[in-house]
Amino acid sequence: MRLRSFLVIMALLCVVGAMAQTSNRYPKREFRAAWIQAVNGQFQGMSTEKMQQTLVQQLNSLQEAGINAIIFQVRPEADALYNSQLEPWSRFLTGTQGKAPAPYWDPMEFMIEECHKRGMEFHAWINPYRTKTNLKNELANNHVYNIRPQWFVTYGNQLYFDPALPESRKHICMVVSDIISRYDVDGIHMDDYFYPYPVAGASYPDDASFERYGQGFSNRADWRRSNVNILIKQLHETIRDIKPWVKFGVSPFGIYRNQATDPLGSKTNGLQNYDDLYADVLLWAREGWVDYNIPQIYWEIGHKRADYETLIHWWARNTGNRPLFIGQSVMNTVENRDPQNPSINQLPRKMALQRAYQTIGGSCQWPASAVIENAGRYKDALIAEYHKYPALIPVFDFMDNTPPAKVKKVKTSWTADGYMLFWTAPKAKDEMDKAVQYVIYRFDNKEKIDLDDPSHIVAITRDNFYKLPYEKGKTKARYVVTALDRIHNESEGVAKKVKL
Numbered sequence: 001m002r003l004r005s006f007l008v009i010m011a012l013l014c015v016v017g018a019m020a021q022t023s024n025r026y027p028k029r030e031f032r033a034a035w036i037q038a039v040n041g042q043f044q045g046m047s048t049e050k051m052q053q054t055l056v057q058q059l060n061s062l063q064e065a066g067i068n069a070i071i072f073q074v075r076p077e078a079d080a081l082y083n084s085q086l087e088p089w090s091r092f093l094t095g096t097q098g099k100a101p102a103p104y105w106d107p108m109e110f111m112i113e114e115c116h117k118r119g120m121e122f123h124a125w126i127n128p129y130r131t132k133t134n135l136k137n138e139l140a141n142n143h144v145y146n147i148r149p150q151w152f153v154t155y156g157n158q159l160y161f162d163p164a165l166p167e168s169r170k171h172i173c174m175v176v177s178d179i180i181s182r183y184d185v186d187g188i189h190m191d192d193y194f195y196p197y198p199v200a201g202a203s204y205p206d207d208a209s210f211e212r213y214g215q216g217f218s219n220r221a222d223w224r225r226s227n228v229n230i231l232i233k234q235l236h237e238t239i240r241d242i243k244p245w246v247k248f249g250v251s252p253f254g255i256y257r258n259q260a261t262d263p264l265g266s267k268t269n270g271l272q273n274y275d276d277l278y279a280d281v282l283l284w285a286r287e288g289w290v291d292y293n294i295p296q297i298y299w300e301i302g303h304k305r306a307d308y309e310t311l312i313h314w315w316a317r318n319t320g321n322r323p324l325f326i327g328q329s330v331m332n333t334v335e336n337r338d339p340q341n342p343s344i345n346q347l348p349r350k351m352a353l354q355r356a357y358q359t360i361g362g363s364c365q366w367p368a369s370a371v372i373e374n375a376g377r378y379k380d381a382l383i384a385e386y387h388k389y390p391a392l393i394p395v396f397d398f399m400d401n402t403p404p405a406k407v408k409k410v411k412t413s414w415t416a417d418g419y420m421l422f423w424t425a426p427k428a429k430d431e432m433d434k435a436v437q438y439v440i441y442r443f444d445n446k447e448k449i450d451l452d453d454p455s456h457i458v459a460i461t462r463d464n465f466y467k468l469p470y471e472k473g474k475t476k477a478r479y480v481v482t483a484l485d486r487i488h489n490e491s492e493g494v495a496k497k498v499k500l
Helices: 002-017 048-064 107-117 166-182 207-213 220-242 273-277 281-287 308-317 330-335 347-354 368-372 375-386
Strands: 031-036 069-075 121-126 130-132 152-155 158-161 187-190 247-250 324-329 341-345 360-366 408-415 418-424 437-444 457-461 465-467 476-484 494-499
Touching: 031 121, 031 368, 048 107, 048 368, 048 375, 069 107, 069 187, 107 121, 121 166, 158 166, 166 187, 166 220, 207 220, 220 247, 220 281, 308 324, 308 347, 308 360, 324 330, 330 341, 330 347, 330 368, 330 375, 341 347, 347 360, 347 375, 360 368, 368 375, 408 494, 418 476, 418 494, 457 465
Parallel strands: 031 069, 031 360, 069 121, 121 187, 187 247, 324 360
Antiparallel strands: 130 158, 152 158, 408 418, 418 465, 437 457, 437 476, 476 494
């Protein structure tokens, strides 16, 4: 029965694909990310060896599914899944906050290396203000709360940095500065936890902070938004000053504002980023304080209060001139039927909607584990169709739009490992010009070289060699090698004829 449903999905792809306004069924550039969370406790108390094996298995599975970027949670509660001098080791790693892993290892360093091996970007996911997900949780002696308790507020059953305090913002910026300075991350990522989600019957306890810092604001909501705006702006400046190629992205709740609140809002009826979480995401995009936006559109097509299709249309029209990707709920997608064709789930239609807009450059899957577990044959569908061919990360041309120089000295050679294609990295003036990856294309001997067609990509690698599939030396082919810089600008290609 599952196989038949899957085949029906595949058969309908051509029909559903007609919804797309783009002519390319298989985009060469697309952000294809997945969130790997720690706060669910999946790694808690795992041995070093077991967690490394688990992460490698997860990355291998996601690589098979065509994922090209990993967003990995490294700071769930003002703690660290990496070696930090500013915050304690996370309880979501060892089971006890402040306890280092034994044998010692650094999960973020490990993940960066493993992601880059697979041609994936690594984005370090931090939660800025949250300090305790439950007040019963114990904090390490060296946790900043135990040193500066006056920086924090209790709300509901959780503990948070007070967003109003300059000291809170300074500490969060220091954490990001530390990560950027010491780790080769491709991005810093924040999700939807800005001011906390409202707790029924409880007012957020910031009277004292408003009295101290709220001069010039008659409206407390505007003041709260200003507090978050200042942090976002400072974080962006911090990142740019240290490593101008590192991206700063956010993944807000899926509704910015409802039309009932603001005529320019979406035709929805749910919690609002702007009014309830005090996150003015559109301002951040317009001002260039964030480099990408991944709204969490986790609802189904046809949802009464937050229809997926309505929200896709709204966000596609309100990008703020920054890259827009869509946060996809895997389980919601496979557990709901297509309203126009109840025999299949909503994946085909959601993908068609996503690719119908030039302003939408890809998506991010929540959670990564659902892709890995192939829930509803989701991973199978990515492999068979939606991620059938590799895709390069979209170029963030407002950061850099100059491609690296061409590779040099492309040649073939027999080695102990087999018949190899080698090349030399091009010269670079600075880090932004440096080639960090290479794309290898294969064409038949007399076939026209078309580097816009991703079906010809056979590898995306950080190595300067590629093992050729030699058989009897009678098949003529041409390989083309291009270079990518840190922003994924692509050089001109250099071709090499071979016999395989």
